[in-house]
Amino acid sequence: MSDAVRIKPGILPTGTTTPLPGAVLEPEPALPAVLQAAALSELNRPRRGFRWGRWLVISAITLVAGIGIIDAATWIDDLFARSTALGFVGTALFGAVAAALLGFAGSEYRNLLRLRSAQGIRDLGYRYAQSAGTFEGRGFMTDLVKLTSASPAGRALCDDFRDALADTHDDREALQLFERIVLRPLDEIAYGAVRRAARDTAVGASISPVGGIDAAIVLWRSMRMVREIAEIYGLRPTRLSLFALVRRMIVTAAFSVTADMVGDIVGAHVGGRIAGLVSGKLAEGIYAGVRTGRLGILAIEQCRPLPFAADDRPNLRQLMSQSLGSLIAPAAPETR
């Protein structure tokens, strides 16, 4: 510290100092401009070259929509073949359900965008986590606490964190404490959200009669899961990683529709036994559930304000056995 060269050690006369924020966690200061800048630059970063991602999304959407429409059309056609009235009712119901689900997914997406992107926070968090012996991150910690306090669970945990944090904990220790006291319990809550979403998707995909509805359920339920996860941590994925997540949702949805159709085709040509294996609705549902679970873990990794420690990463297999195991034995406890 260069200032120490000139200021002589000793007792400072009363009233000669002006307090500054810094050594302790401030209650509620404004968001540091540097964070906003970091988040904005991430959002506005120009991209070059052919956008394969966008192409994939567009083609996947077309695929899902196409298959969904064909599937639905076949189903509705069947209904019409039985009776015209049945056909109209079926069409109306299908349209209503699909529109509602897609509407829900859309509103979840808009809610998600209202939250702050995690990127700037994660970058700074990573930097402070490396710096032992420095005390520059208190403003950042304050910001982190403010974001995380948005949810009731987060607020209680942040109170515990404030209690535990002392002015002598350096930046790295402060972040370690935040991780231990706040993030780990939040992780558990987020895992719960993933387990529920995986189960719902599996159940929904297993019982829905039409591929189009499957796809809409997958889309809506996973979008809602991502939004829940984002709210748990108080941060959303960056727009870029959100696109990546949505892409995965659409692919999952596409798979759930195609599995349905392929199953039907195989069933028609090969016969009952293999068809039972391939297109059994439960197997298809479980597959959609597992994919949703994987998506949930990715979303957690994207929303968490600090990266996971290497030995602390969530375990998909464990999560899924807890979630989908409850399909078979519903009495199994929800939490670990």
Added chain:
Amino acid sequence: MRTLAQRLGDAARFVAERALRRKLRVAVTGLSRSGKTVFLTALLHNLHLAARLKEGQTGHLPFFDPVAKGTLEDVALTPIDDLPAFPFLPNLDRLLDAAPDFPPSTTGLSGFAAALRYRPQGFFGRQLVDSTTVEVEIVDYPGEWLLDLPMLEQSYAQWSAATLQFAQTGARATLAGDWRQIDPDMPASEGALEQARLSFTAWLQACREPPLSLSFLQPGRFLRPGDVTDLAAFRFCPLPVTSDAALRPGSMAAAMRDRFERYKAEIVRPFYENVFSRFDRQLVLVDVIGGLNAGAESFADMRHALAAVLKSFARDDEGFLARLFRSSTDKVLFAATKADHVTANQFHNLRLLLHAMVADDLGRLPMSGAEADFAALSAVKCTANRRVLYQGQQITVLEGIIKNRKDVEQLFPGEIPEHLPTPEDWAAGRFRFYDFEPPSLARDRARGIPHIRLDKALQFLIGDLFW
């Protein structure tokens, strides 16, 4: 009636509980005034409270895993064998008093075993038992006694030669003492021997007090005899003799040689058998800040005393204890105490300076082979860090009640050098660290004692024993 299966199950659980139980002894090593007693008192109090926390709370020990994970269930204190009990409650009462004060310096041996009961979290532990215990034995003793350890390896002539040479250099040479005039060939009498003891003890005391504030003071028991009532074994002092064998029977030198051997056998050895004959982990507390305050010579003397003591703990053949008792330690934590005397941004330098102090001139650490770590800690945190603007500059200052004063004041304590201080550092008089009054905790006894990194020290020393 219980079935056979139930009984077998109970038996298996009992065996598993025994198998998971861990017991170890932590040797707390520190020269006098290094803060051993207050360290143990604050640690025990915070552990007691941590076992009663609500779920999710980490109290004052968030970096001690069993507390952070909420698995610590209970802390029970029991005395060790035939040692007097560590005066935990009297010490705690002093700290938590309405007019708080630090515990008095330790005058004798005491010890306790702290049984930490916890719920195992590991896969196997969790399957086998509901809870199990880690038992930590710790012995407290006056720091002065440690310096007797190197004497166990010396003959009277060797010890005399080394001590006399030391007494004729530096600040020690300025202190007179009747013992310096004793003629080794003079016929011995109990009265003359007692005179020699008194004179030498007075000289040692003068060395210890300011302005000299020296640390390397042998024999340490002369300064704190403890519960020894028969001081016959203490009646010796260094004399100019060339070898133990050539001493004329009946002379002062021969009598003192015999007393020296008695002192080693009756006083020093039992202490080391009690405290250090077996230990698994070692905590070395060093009052680095006190050393800086006391000045160049005192600082160098403290370093010399530390080196002499720590050499005995080496794990190889050079290490006296390892040879004598097969004692060995796999983890050692060197800790600079009273870290609350400086601002938190100086902790890093404090650790580096401590490293430089305990390493030899080639940078080698004592007790090589054991996993070593360095820490800046404070058993009772008496100050708060504040960022302030002062004379147009942003600085971090300490806020607290300076010892023997009344009001909360702000203090700029200055910097800790990251290497051994240079002659210019000493000449500039830049080290003047104030002592502080302990914080008033009487109003909220249940909140625990604020500290600096006590939990990290504990985690390093025993955290790996919790499955």
